Amino acid sequence: MKKHYTSALSRGFGKFASKEFPSVIQHMINAGYVKLMGLDMTAFAEPSSYKTLNKLFTRAFVTTPTLPEDENALISGVDALITDAGKIVDGKAYQIKGMSYDIETLFGTHHEDLAKKVEGGEFINFYLSPKDYHRYHMPMTLKVLSLTHIPGKLYPVNFPLLRNKKDLFIENERVIIECEDEKGRAQALVLVGALNVGKMVVTFEENIRTNSEIREAKHYSYENLVLERGELFGWFEMGSTILTFSAAGSIFPEVAINQKTSFSDILGKVL
DSSP: OOOOHHHHHHHHHHHHHHOOOOHHHHHHHHHHHHHHHTOOOTTSOOGGGOSSHHHHHTOOOSSOOOOOSOTTEEEOSSSEEEEEEEEOBTTEEEEETTEEEEHHHHHOGGGTTHHHHTTTSEEEEEEOOTTSOOEEEOSSOEEEEEEEEEOOBOOOOSHHHHHHSTTHHHHBOEEEEEEEOTTSOEEEEEEEOOTTOOOEEETTOTTOOOSSSOOSOEEEEEEEEEEOTTOEEEEESSOOEEEEEEOTTSEEEOOOTTEEEOTTOEEEEEO
16 A cells, blocks of 8 residues: 655654754754744743754643633643534534534544544534644543554644645544543544644654654553643644544533634533
8 A cells, every 4th residue: 555645744844854954054943933833832942942843842731821720621632723513413413514423433433432422412623723732641540441543644623724635634544542431431532633743742652753654553452541621631743633522421511613722622522
């Protein structure tokens, strides 16, 4: 099978972004990127302190936002734009209005029952642009049951493709994280790869190697792995998309399409 051109392009960009240039040149690259993309660096270190462009992409907070005091608050785990949200009906969710897809196919063969468990529940799509904070945190306290890395293409996940490319999320490389909340209700987090995303890192699974020569899905199961609300669980190298799926009656989301959200913002309630 010939590797898709977007994967090769993404690997090439990844090599550039990971290269440590002489400090004067690196400072120019970093400063140029901050200006070009309009990055808000208020909560982060000075752009010149990052030794590669990739370290700037994956920057950690210097000043971490405070989580809401309400323990039942559903928070945003990312800085992102909500591109769609709504009810899961007949096993379908939407990549954007008018473009539905089959979530059982998205989840893959290792999670055949997961689509049934979230039927009638809620989905929310979070798009992380290249200027956003690239790390992702837990939106609520969850027990992680399993994870599957499914290789695929790396099409961009911008609005033109969301509107016109059928099954975009299904064709792209992705990581499926199957969880349950504190009441045992199904929750799923799906990390979707995209053009120029050299890597998707998951902190609790070091064997994940995205945008590589891996062709077959890799599945991992866990015992007693609980991640607290707000806890870091990885990062994208460049922007991409996170999809969340929640069992019926488990959350009450208060979100709007095209809403800009930041990590720790309240997006509703865990019921």
